[in-house]
Amino acid sequence: MKHLNSLLAIAILFLAVGVANAQDENNPWAFEVGVNAVDVFPAGTEDGRLPLRIMQGGENLQVRGDYFEEFYNVNDHWNILPSVSKIAIGRYIGSGFTFNAVGTINRIDQLGDAQVDDLSYYAADGEIKYSFRDLINGPGGWFDPSLGIGGGYTWVDDIGFGTANGLASLRIWLAENIAVNLQTTYKHSFEDSYGIRHFQHSAGVVFKFGGKDTDGDGIYDQDDECPETPGLPEFNGCPDTDGDGIEDRNDACPQTPGTAEFNGCPDTDGDGIADPQDECPTVAGVAALNGCPDADGDGITDAEDECPNEAGPAANNGCPWPDSDGDGVLDKDDQCPDVAGTVANNGCPEVTVEVINQLNEYSKTILFDYDKASIRQESYEALQNIADIMKEYPNTTFHIEGHTDSRGSDSYNMKLSKERAASVMNYLTTIGIPANRLTSEGYGEERPVATNNTAAGRQQNRRVEISLKKDQ
Structure with a gap:
């Protein structure tokens, strides 16, 4: 019982850590707390006898059954300790593989069909499991079956022996970081004289934890392209400060909502020129004049055009040159601007x-x-x-x-x-x-x-x- 209380305390501690650090499926660590059952009957032996010699009144204990016979006979064959009897800590390796370190305790009072005095049972095992979760459901699915192999060491009273393990488990994810785990492990002993083949079944609750989210945006650093700045899932953790659907890294105007056409900048006047490049951002204009209007199309902005509605050259401030005498020669070229003349005589009348x-x-x-x-x-x-x-x-x-x-x-x-x-x-x-x-x-x-x-x-x-x- 002393061992049981210690394991229970450890389980409560790990449970608290798991809840406090609840993370998503990317978290590398998982902790499991649960119960286990030990059953030797469906493990089978060639002579029907247990290779483990545990003297019970000088007799060798008999075992009946072939492999998987009466596999679910809980009442007659399963040894269950009505308390927390399993703890495990797991680390995600990558590509669907996880390594688990497992510790279990139990009390053995049934060896096959034989009743025995309470025998202590302790086991320490290492497991490598492969999850089919992503293959079946895609990332984040609730149905999570696994197969695995491993090995460990088991003590029954004062007899210890090594085992090679094969296992199958099913995790059912109730939330992103909490699952129920059902597992069956076949343990094959390497010592004919002392070892005992048996199945160990367990049920437990799994908590995943250990992910790091520096900026607290709910996206963990290993998947966060902007781990120090709170962001959005659709941008892999990077921010979109102005909410225009363009992440700040690609947004030329991250503080002002804009459009993708202008790299996140607005075009307030709708003239097709982004506001930062538009010298007249509130009045529609033309690109040639950096977004400023030119009503008469003479290439001079209306603000600088003294005749904004009448085309004229820049040399005359946007106004057309006058022809005061109406002789077809502009005043600027007319040597006689007030007297009608001829083009040939530079706007002056010709002497006949x-x-x-x-x-x-x-x-x-x-x-x-x-x-x-x-x-x-x-x-x-x-x-x-x-x-x-x-x-x-x-x-x-x-x-x-x-x-x-x-x-x-x-x-x-x-x-x-x-x-x-x-x-x-x-x-x-x-x-x-x-x-x-x-x-x-x-x-x-x-x-x-x-x-x-x-x-x-x-x-x-x-x-x-x-x-x-x-x-x-």
Whole structure:
């Protein structure tokens, strides 16, 4: 009884440890506490006698029965100690194999059909078992049959002998870490003189324990890909902080729910650009502008576009270039933006023959003081008309020509023609024509337009003409 009490105390201790460390099927350790029964009758012998000599009144005890005969005859053959009589500790090896160390006690009062005085029974055994649980049910099934082999040493009173064991067991899992275990073990003695073949049956409760769950997420470290951070089973123990179905390790925005398309980041404005890359995350835009809108499609974001609804170049802040005079030449390229012209003349009007003729009709009326370069006052109106026409062609350079008749010396006529042409040019600058748009030259009597033999011809030769300045 002393031994029984010690074993019971150990069983209670292991039971407490097992409950306190209840784990799932991946836990490597298991503890079993239960009862056992010893039966020698169905073990069979060739001569029907027990090879173990236990003197009971000087007689050798008889045994009847062949192998497995009356295997379930509990009342006549089984020796059962009505107390905790089995403890076992097991360690998972891998690939379905488990090693168990088993200790059992019993009291023998039946050897076959013979009654004997109470004999003490102690056994220490090692077992290697293979579980068919995963093959039959898949991982986590409740039905867990096993086959195994082992060996041990048994004492009946003061006689000890070694055994080779074969066993079959059935565990029924009531929870992830608790099972009922039913087991039958055949123990074959190696000593003919002292050993005894027998069956040992047991029933017990198994507790699995020993798994480590550092982060406390219910997924043990050996299966937890993030053992130090609480996570979810569907991500093998790794977290999904924002709950978007994308684990943090693969989530570019682990604190903000997003979609797999954008690696876990959101696209608030639905423009197909993830918020971290979207410079305008709340307003739908285009990829070319980093997610910002471009209503007029001119390649300039609306925020920077002074004309967001009208396409224009960046050089003009997103607004189209104006064509103030409507001549088809944009103001930026138009040398005469306020006067309609031609494309060929950079937006400025082109001087026609008719215009030159009109200028010269006015220039014919310009009068000078006799034998001088000073302009007579009655010519001012004609000069104003000339200036007004010139202003219509702001990019044109006009050439003022002075001419004389043949009277007088050539040198004098040349000098007078130059002075009169210069006088006209200077006057025009005083009434608004830029000096850089005017040139003057005198030609004396070199370019007559009529005969100098008559007074009328000489009058035509004394003249001022206006022409276009030709490129040198």
